[in-house]
Amino acid sequence: MTTPAPTWSFLGPGGTFCESALRQVAPRDVVLDPCQDVPTALDHVRDRSAVAAVVPIENSVEGGVNATLDNLVAGAPLVIAAEMAVPITFVLAGRRGTRLEDVRAISTHPHAWAQCRGWVHQHLPEAVYIEGTSTSAPARALAEADDAADAALDYQAVLCNPLAAEQYHLNIIAGGVADNPDAVTRFVKVCRPGRVGEPTGADKTTLLVQLPHNRAGALLDMLEQFSVRGVNLTRIESRPVGDSLGRYRFSIDVEGHIREERVQAAFIGLHRTCPFLRFLGSYPRLDSLPVVVPAGTSDKDFVVARSWVADVLDGRTL
Numbered sequence: 001m002t003t004p005a006p007t008w009s010f011l012g013p014g015g016t017f018c019e020s021a022l023r024q025v026a027p028r029d030v031v032l033d034p035c036q037d038v039p040t041a042l043d044h045v046r047d048r049s050a051v052a053a054v055v056p057i058e059n060s061v062e063g064g065v066n067a068t069l070d071n072l073v074a075g076a077p078l079v080i081a082a083e084m085a086v087p088i089t090f091v092l093a094g095r096r097g098t099r100l101e102d103v104r105a106i107s108t109h110p111h112a113w114a115q116c117r118g119w120v121h122q123h124l125p126e127a128v129y130i131e132g133t134s135t136s137a138p139a140r141a142l143a144e145a146d147d148a149a150d151a152a153l154d155y156q157a158v159l160c161n162p163l164a165a166e167q168y169h170l171n172i173i174a175g176g177v178a179d180n181p182d183a184v185t186r187f188v189k190v191c192r193p194g195r196v197g198e199p200t201g202a203d204k205t206t207l208l209v210q211l212p213h214n215r216a217g218a219l220l221d222m223l224e225q226f227s228v229r230g231v232n233l234t235r236i237e238s239r240p241v242g243d244s245l246g247r248y249r250f251s252i253d254v255e256g257h258i259r260e261e262r263v264q265a266a267f268i269g270l271h272r273t274c275p276f277l278r279f280l281g282s283y284p285r286l287d288s289l290p291v292v293v294p295a296g297t298s299d300k301d302f303v304v305a306r307s308w309v310a311d312v313l314d315g316r317t318l
């Protein structure tokens, strides 16, 4: 009996940067499940119609991707299993015959627009922006618009992945469009939670934590849970809880794996002192750089210290 090919959801349609990220890690026989937005892609993992989703989480120009950060806190728990980075450059593409001077309106994903605003301002200062659900959705719509419907489309060009321009047979009006040529977006592969795997020595852990309300020093106390255990933070972002002003959750990446003692100890401290804590996965870090474990915080240090306590309790140590 052959096992069916796994289905992976992602922000579609085909040709998004998200699909480029998925291709880095998905098995060859993957069944693609392109979704119209990030929450739908994540819900397909929750309802078991997909085994994994690939979604953007952090953009080097725009920062955290709120659609992903907010969904990971809201629905049934999911965990990050891998991270991928995709260098981002755009092309300005249109239907055959469209010239730069014909472009009065451009559609793309808001993050893409944020990364190309300067270029557009310089080359098409009059062009207006039409929001798209992804970089490739307006590309596909432009390609599918027949001449009769063309008048109904309110844009003449899109900013998209060069792969999308190719896939939808659009003409490239301008290539290498980007205000920052080194822009990178970090994507994550997200799965349903299961038994946590083993550490590789070069891991990252993602979590969400909410501070106790209205308490002086609450943020400092939370950060100390990491610093006293030698756990280094690589990202921290605040997101409003949503129910009233002034209440925030923090989305945090730390170096290390939840199977490591010092990371576990930090989680235990947070669990004792914060009203909300969600573990969002321990996974190999992209750059494979081994995590530096400060003196006194290695697993061995914890084991030795615990056995000293056991000796005290048993009356073996004075």
Ligand SMILES: O=C(O)C(=O)C[C@]1(C(=O)O)C=C[C@@H](O)C=C1
Residues within 6 Å of the ligand: 011, 015, 016, 017, 018, 019, 056, 059, 065, 088, 109, 111, 112, 133, 134, 135, 136, 161, 185
């Ligand atoms: O629309 C796409 O192609 C996506 O993969 C989404 C996304 C994002 O959310 O940031 C990813 C990379 C680019 O920065 C622009 C858009």
